[in-house]
Amino acid sequence: MILNGSEILANVLIEEGVDTVFGYPGGAVLNIYDALYKYSDKITHYMTAHEQGAAHAADGYARSTGKTGVVIATSGPGATNLVTGIATAYMDSVPMVAITGNVSTPLIGCDSFQEVYITGITMPITKHNFVVRKVEDLADTLRDAFRIAASGRPGPVLVDIPKDITAAKTTYFPKEKSNAPLRSDKVVGDVEEIAELINRAERPFIYFGGGVRLSEASAELRELILKADIPAAYTLMAAGVLGYGERNNLGLMGMHGNYSANCAANRADVMIAIGTRFSDRVALNTQKFGHNAKIVHIDIDSAEINKNITADYTIIGDVKAVLRKLNPMIKEVKHDAWLKNIAEWKRDDYIPEDSNEVLKPHFIIETACKQAGEDAIFVTDVGQHQMWAAQFLHHTKPRNFLTSGGLGTMGYGYGAAIGAQVANPDVPVIHFTSDGSFHMNMNELCTAVSYKIPVITVILNNAVLGMVRQWQAVFYGRRFSSSEPERVTNYAKVAEGFGGIGYRCETPAEFEAAMAEALKANGPVWIECVVDREEKVLPMIPAGGTVHDTIFK
Amino acid sequence: MKKQCMVLLVENNAGVLARISSLFVQRGFNIDSLTVSPTEIESLSRITIETTGDTKTINQIIKQTAKLNESKLVFSVEPEFSLIREILLVKFATDNKNADKLAEVIAAYGAKIIDNTGGCFVVELSDTPHKIDDFLDEVKGFELIEMCRSGAIAMERGSVAYDI
Numbered sequence: 244m245i246l247n248g249s250e251i252l253a254n255v256l257i258e259e260g261v262d263t264v265f266g267y268p269g270g271a272v273l274n275i276y277d278a279l280y281k282y283s284d285k286i287t288h289y290m291t292a293h294e295q296g297a298a299h300a301a302d303g304y305a306r307s308t309g310k311t312g313v314v315i316a317t318s319g320p321g322a323t324n325l326v327t328g329i330a331t332a333y334m335d336s337v338p339m340v341a342i343t344g345n346v347s348t349p350l351i352g353c354d355s356f357q358e359v360y361i362t363g364i365t366m367p368i369t370k371h372n373f374v375v376r377k378v379e380d381l382a383d384t385l386r387d388a389f390r391i392a393a394s395g396r397p398g399p400v401l402v403d404i405p406k407d408i409t410a411a412k413t414t415y416f417p418k419e420k421s422n423a424p425l426r427s428d429k430v431v432g433d434v435e436e437i438a439e440l441i442n443r444a445e446r447p448f449i450y451f452g453g454g455v456r457l458s459e460a461s462a463e464l465r466e467l468i469l470k471a472d473i474p475a476a477y478t479l480m481a482a483g484v485l486g487y488g489e490r491n492n493l494g495l496m497g498m499h500g501n502y503s504a505n506c507a508a509n510r511a512d513v514m515i516a517i518g519t520r521f522s523d524r525v526a527l528n529t530q531k532f533g534h535n536a537k538i539v540h541i542d543i544d545s546a547e548i549n550k551n552i553t554a555d556y557t558i559i560g561d562v563k564a565v566l567r568k569l570n571p572m573i574k575e576v577k578h579d580a581w582l583k584n585i586a587e588w589k590r591d592d593y594i595p596e597d598s599n600e601v602l603k604p605h606f607i608i609e610t611a612c613k614q615a616g617e618d619a620i621f622v623t624d625v626g627q628h629q630m631w632a633a634q635f636l637h638h639t640k641p642r643n644f645l646t647s648g649g650l651g652t653m654g655y656g657y658g659a660a661i662g663a664q665v666a667n668p669d670v671p672v673i674h675f676t677s678d679g680s681f682h683m684n685m686n687e688l689c690t691a692v693s694y695k696i697p698v699i700t701v702i703l704n705n706a707v708l709g710m711v712r713q714w715q716a717v718f719y720g721r722r723f724s725s726s727e728p729e730r731v732t733n734y735a736k737v738a739e740g741f742g743g744i745g746y747r748c749e750t751p752a753e754f755e756a757a758m759a760e761a762l763k764a765n766g767p768v769w770i771e772c773v774v775d776r777e778e779k780v781l782p783m784i785p786a787g788g789t790v791h792d793t794i795f796k
Numbered sequence: 797m798k799k800q801c802m803v804l805l806v807e808n809n810a811g812v813l814a815r816i817s818s819l820f821v822q823r824g825f826n827i828d829s830l831t832v833s834p835t836e837i838e839s840l841s842r843i844t845i846e847t848t849g850d851t852k853t854i855n856q857i858i859k860q861t862a863k864l865n866e867s868k869l870v871f872s873v874e875p876e877f878s879l880i881r882e883i884l885l886v887k888f889a890t891d892n893k894n895a896d897k898l899a900e901v902i903a904a905y906g907a908k909i910i911d912n913t914g915g916c917f918v919v920e921l922s923d924t925p926h927k928i929d930d931f932l933d934e935v936k937g938f939e940l941i942e943m944c945r946s947g948a949i950a951m952e953r954g955s956v957a958y959d960i
Contacts, residue, residue, distance in 0.1 A: 362811060366818045371865035374811070391865060546859035549852060 248378045248409040249278035252342070255385040257285050258420055261313050263304065263665060265289045265297040269317025270357060271344030274409035289665060289694060291658065292686040294321050298328020299658025299684075300665070302337050306645045307620055307663040309459070311338040311392050318345045319357030323364065327652055329399045330368040334649025335480060336457060338397035340388050347407040348376070362403050370398030378411035386418065394425040396544045397457060426458070426543065430565050432558030437539050438572030440513055440556065446581045447473045448511035450496065450525070453480030453648070454518015454542060454562050456641040461485065463566035464517065470570065472578045473515070474585055476504035478525055479648040481518070483638035493585065497525035499630045499780050503588035505790040510584070511536040518542060518562045521551035522649070523786070531789045541565050593782045593795055599751060602772050604628070604703060606751055608635035611673050611701055614758045619671040620645065620663045624656035624680030627709035630780040632675045654683030660698045661690055671762060674700045678730065679708040685737070691767035692742040699761045700769045702734060705776040713779050717794065734771040743767045799828065800854045801873040801880055801950050804843040805835065805960065807866040815864060816843065825849065825857050829947030840868060844949050846925070868960050873950040883946040884921040884928045889939040891915070898938050905931045916941065
């Protein structure tokens with residue numbers, strides 16, 4: 244069948260099972276958008292307000308489903324606007340295929356209108372990227388891109404297609420989507436030795452991260468935790484891998500994690516790190532983190548082994564495959580004394596104060612969580628509200644908490660929430676944001692309105708850049724440099740102006756009522772919550788510190 | 797800190813060198829020398845890199861480069877099991893007084909005078925990077941006008957064969 248490059252692109256998307264793409268049209272992708280018009284019965288395209296929003300939408304779509312997200316942008320500024328979204332996906336190992344148009348082949352290198360060397364720009368923030376130079380290579384390049392994005396440790400892949408290639412014709416040979424497994428069962432390392440170490444441990448501790456979610460290994464992890472009676476704490480990327488309140492689930496660890504979880508990490512004699520990378524937000528001090536423990540590091544990416552800390556024992560492999568091999572060698576034991584120890588630390592865990600008059604951050608998060616129900620998907624931007632959401636949501640499902648962990652992208656949330664809602668039309672999607680983050684990408688409300696995407700945005704408005712201000716308050720003598728912008732944005736009016744619904748709440752009762760209304764509305768809603776600017780994210784371990792440096796007030 | 801020579805067999809695509817050098821800059825790895833050449837397999841290029849770092853950094857360099865989609869094989873080259881060679885071209889101004897002395901040093905190192913015009917010697921030496929350093933030390937007293945060296949290429953001794 245003779246097709247042009249754009250039609251081949253559409254056909255390969257269909258081969259790969261893609262029925263939803265996000266993007267923004269432009270000169271270099273006119274042919275591609277013409278093909279999307281032709282194939283609109285099979286592929287739904289969501290046009291955002293800004294390419295960054297589209298990239299985050301593809302990311303939210305991917306994180307909430309496990310499928311590969313697809314974003315399309317034109318050359319030049321369209322492509323550069325994707326950069327933050329691609330880098331966000333890269334840092335959090337999100338499978339994504341970004342397709343950019345470029346100027347026609349003869350114009351490349353001539354500083355042509357809207358030309359940019361996007362493969363050069365995105366080299367350090369993609370798992371791989373391609374320039375398609377011949378239409379004959381297009382189909383297989385796209386298939387490779389999907390394969391690379393989803394396999395092993397996932398990540399974004401960019402395919403840059405010059406405009407003449409999108410118009411050139413060639414024979415299209417359809418292919419079935421490859422059904423080779425995305426991750427091999429190969430396990431490198433002495434599993435038996437590690438099983439023995441765990442069996443002999445008196446104070447074992449599991450520190451797990453996003454790799455467990457990507458490997459869909461919740462059940463295997465739970466089996467290990469229960470069989471050997473091991474307490475476990477998670478990183479931001481693994482919230483929901485274990486259910487809230489499950490036995491031995493110590494909750495979040497790290498800079499703003501539970502004091503008891505960080506104490507356990509500090510006191511453990513064997514630390515089993517699973518699908519995680521000892522980032523500076525958890526292993527804040529690489530010399531002292533887990534210093535009483537023999538450290539076992541299990542990860543699919545061998546480059547993570549001995550990168551940030553030196554492990555005593557290592558296993559390279561997919562978490563699920565490793566745990567399936569390890570678990571049968573683990574003895575059923577109880578660690579009552581150790582768990583009692585941890586229970587004592589728990590008494591010192593930070594508990595925020597309640598209020599009947601003013602809106603407290605934990606009340607907002609907990610109320611939204613309770614009202615939205617177990618199946619709801621929660622998305623955050625970045626800053627104080629993000630940490631409060633991580634701390635106070637009752638995470639129950641591995642794919643229901645979407646947040647930019649590695650890159651820490653303010654402005655991530657709204658696009659990601661839209662992507663997640665498109666992928667999951669039947670569950671509530673709650674987007675927590677703040678006045679700082681939301682001013683970056685609130686324009687995506689037009690997208691939510693146009694497509695009737697009922698994302699509920701809860702804005703924790705403390706009128707300042709809360710996290711920046713918190714650091715300035717604690718470490719910079721309360722010199723609030725550029726963190727108190729004195730904005731007077733009327734969120735309800737802005738929401739209305741875009742065609743959405745807006746509420747403003749100052750009391751717990753008002754928020755409860757607004758949230759209930761929002762869940763009934765069939766369209767996007769903003770709820771502005773007035774929060775005191777002195778509210779802090781606690782506890783907090785300063786950068787480079789240890790659990791002994793924890794700040795409680 | 798140690799010096800380490802490593803070999804990368806990579807797909808012979810446009811941009812592959814940019815990708816590797818970008819990775820080195822991004823992660824703060826050193827490149828002391830870098831050589832790219834064709835191989836016995838048409839679709840592959842062979843990149844030889846000399847780098848400096850502690851053991852942990854060298855291990856990271858090898859793992860991070862091996863992770864690139866276009867890397868087919870990455871291995872470190874240990875001098876005791878390998879042949880590492882570099883080419884030096886160096887130009888000296890000569891007068892009658894020192895020409896003989898210089899020629900002696902050149903002969904002692906097995907270097908060749910490949911041009912002798914305009915009152916200059918152009919000397920070629922192919923040897924280990926270490927030997928080339930020694931040679932350059934030895935000729936310090938002579939009037940060196942211009943110098944360039946190729947960067948290392950390396951091959952393991954014996955019947956060791958890689959499998960791609």
